Amino acid sequence: MAGVDQPGFKGRTSHMETELSYKRKPSTVSEMQQKKFSHLERKAYKRKIREEKLLAEMRKQKAIRKEKEEKEKAEKEQKELKERCGRPYTVAIAVPGSILDNAQSLELRAYLAGQVARAAAVFNIDEIVVFDENYNAKQDASEFSGLRRSDRGNTQLFHILQYLECPQYLRKAFFPYHKDLVHAGLLNPLDTPHHLRETDASEYREGVTLDKPVKSGKGAYANVGLKKDVILNMAVPPGQRVTVKLTEQTTEKKNLRGEVVSPSEPRETAGLYWGYTVRLAGSLSHVFKSSPHPGGYDLTIGTSERGQDVSSVDLPRFNHAIIVFGGLKGLEASVEADDATQTDDPSEIFQHYVNVCPKQGSRTIRTEEALLIAMSSLSPKIKWAHAGQTS
Numbered sequence: 320m321a322g323v324d325q326p327g328f329k330g331r332t333s334h335m336e337t338e339l340s341y342k343r344k345p346s347t348v349s350e351m352q353q354k355k356f357s358h359l360e361r362k363a364y365k366r367k368i369r370e371e372k373l374l375a376e377m378r379k380q381k382a383i384r385k386e387k388e389e390k391e392k393a394e395k396e397q398k399e400l401k402e403r404c405g406r407p408y409t410v411a412i413a414v415p416g417s418i419l420d421n422a423q424s425l426e427l428r429a430y431l432a433g434q435v436a437r438a439a440a441v442f443n444i445d446e447i448v449v450f451d452e453n454y455n456a457k458q459d460a461s462e463f464s465g466l467r468r469s470d471r472g473n474t475q476l477f478h479i480l481q482y483l484e485c486p487q488y489l490r491k492a493f494f495p496y497h498k499d500l501v502h503a504g505l506l507n508p509l510d511t512p513h514h515l516r517e518t519d520a521s522e523y524r525e526g527v528t529l530d531k532p533v534k535s536g537k538g539a540y541a542n543v544g545l546k547k548d549v550i551l552n553m554a555v556p557p558g559q560r561v562t563v564k565l566t567e568q569t570t571e572k573k574n575l576r577g578e579v580v581s582p583s584e585p586r587e588t589a590g591l592y593w594g595y596t597v598r599l600a601g602s603l604s605h606v607f608k609s610s611p612h613p614g615g616y617d618l619t620i621g622t623s624e625r626g627q628d629v630s631s632v633d634l635p636r637f638n639h640a641i642i643v644f645g646g647l648k649g650l651e652a653s654v655e656a657d658d659a660t661q662t663d664d665p666s667e668i669f670q671h672y673v674n675v676c677p678k679q680g681s682r683t684i685r686t687e688e689a690l691l692i693a694m695s696s697l698s699p700k701i702k703w704a705h706a707g708q709t710s
Contacts, residue, residue: 404590408705409639411446411616412439413606415646415653416473417453418686426502428472432479433506434687439480440509442694443592446611449477450600452646452653473599475499479506480597485525486514488544492527493560512591515544523564523585523593524549524577530557541577549577562593603668604659606643616641618704621669622693623650624684629673629696634704642693643669644686673697 414435422428439447451473478499483506485493494500508514513525526543528551533539538551543563555561562584563577585591600606610616618637622644634640645653654665666672675693676684684692 405587406443406590406705407587408637408701409445409612410443410701411448411639411641412444412690413448413450413600413603413641413643414476414686414690415452415644416449416470416476417451417646419472419476421647421685426505428475429479429502429506431687432476433483433503435476435690436480436483436509437507438687438690438694439595440511440592442698444595444694445586446596446598446641447480448598448600448606448641449473449480450603450606450653452603452648453656477597477599479503480595483509484511484594484597486544488542489525489527489560492542492558509594511594513585513593517544517546521565522589523562523580523591526561526563526577528555528557528559528561543577545575547575549575552576552578555579602657602659603643603653604657606641610639610641612639615639619643619669619671620697621650621665621672622675622689623665623672624674624676624679625651626666626672626674628677629675629693630677632671632673632700634671634697634700636704640701642697644689644693646686 418435419428419431422431435447438444451470478497482490482494482500482503487508512521513523515521515524524543524545526541526549529540529542529548531540531548533550538553539555539557540548541551541555541561541563543549543565549563549565551561551563561579562582564580564584565575565577567576582593585593596611598609598611600609607615607619616639618634618640620640620642622642643650645651650665651663654660654668655663660668662668673693675689675696
């Protein structure tokens with residue numbers, strides 16, 4: 320039978336094949352449907368991925384906008400805080416070094432200088448000018464020889480004022496032994512905001528740069544009165560005094576970092592009193608000629624018992640004010656001794672020539688006393704003038 324074609328058998332075979340083919344068709348349709356569904360699922364999956372990416376991008380953009388808004392808000396608040404708390408103006412005083420000549424002993428000379436420093440700190444004085452009221456035209460008014468007898472009071476007052484202004488932890492670095500400072504250690508401390516203890520928290524600190532190796536281009540080390548030295552953001556020669564803004568307030572980190580800023584930034588930004596500078600002037604006229612401000616002092620005030628009653632004086636708007644005090648012989652003697660003033664009338668030199676203590680009971684008021692009296696009277700007027708400047 321093998322190899323012989325049977326018609327009936329052939330017909331049955333075709334019928335079976337037809338049945339099998341018919342039975343396979345639904346299976347083929349199901350597969351097509353599955354493929355179709357898989358394609359739809361893939362499209363849905365891709366659409367879902369796109370939507371998730373879009374949502375993630377939207378969230379990212381929203382976070383960026385929020386961060387930008389918060390940054391702008393913080394900058395605005397900082398600016399408002401600076402305008403509200405910062406102090407843009409400066410106040411200076413000028414006193415003759417001869418006021419120490421009236422002291423009967425070295426201890427009293429030092430104590431008198433300490434009184435001037437304390438008064439300056441109490442009233443937020445930014446600069447003290449020590450001038451020579453016995454100006455000799457043959458001498459260079461811009462320098463002190465340090466040998467003349469009249470220079471002794473000037474230089475001693477200068478040295479003690481500098482010593483007291485310096486934070487205690489920096490004095491060893493900047494003040495070696497000097498005869499003018501023999502009794503300075505016994506004087507009352509200024510206790511100003513920049514005289515910080517190791518445990519005091521402050522964004523700003525005074526420091527001295529150290530001769531300590533650092534990596535090339537990595538700034539310098541500075542001692543700012545903390546347990547750890549601070550790494551500065553710039554290279555500064557060793558032995559220099561710097562004002563440092565700490566970028567990290569915690570001392571637990573391995574390395575503390577800080578930025579070197581202007582000494583005026585704590586005052587201008589946070590309204591902190593950051594001590595005073597001291598300079599020598601060879602004469603009364605050089606008090607004004609050697610001003611550290613580019614435009615000089617735009618408010619000058621002289622004090623004398625022959626001046627106008629201070630209560631009747633209204634101070635104008637100003638940026639840099641200076642108040643000048645006379646010595647043992649009064650401010651008039653300083654004017655007469657200085658040929659550069661070209662006048663013997665002090666009222667012609669100053670914008671305001673005031674009497675800070677009318678109807679005084681004593682024949683004379685010592686300079687250190689006049690300093691306290693004058694600043695007590697002028698300080699409210701100075702603040703009012705500045706308030707008018709910012710309003």
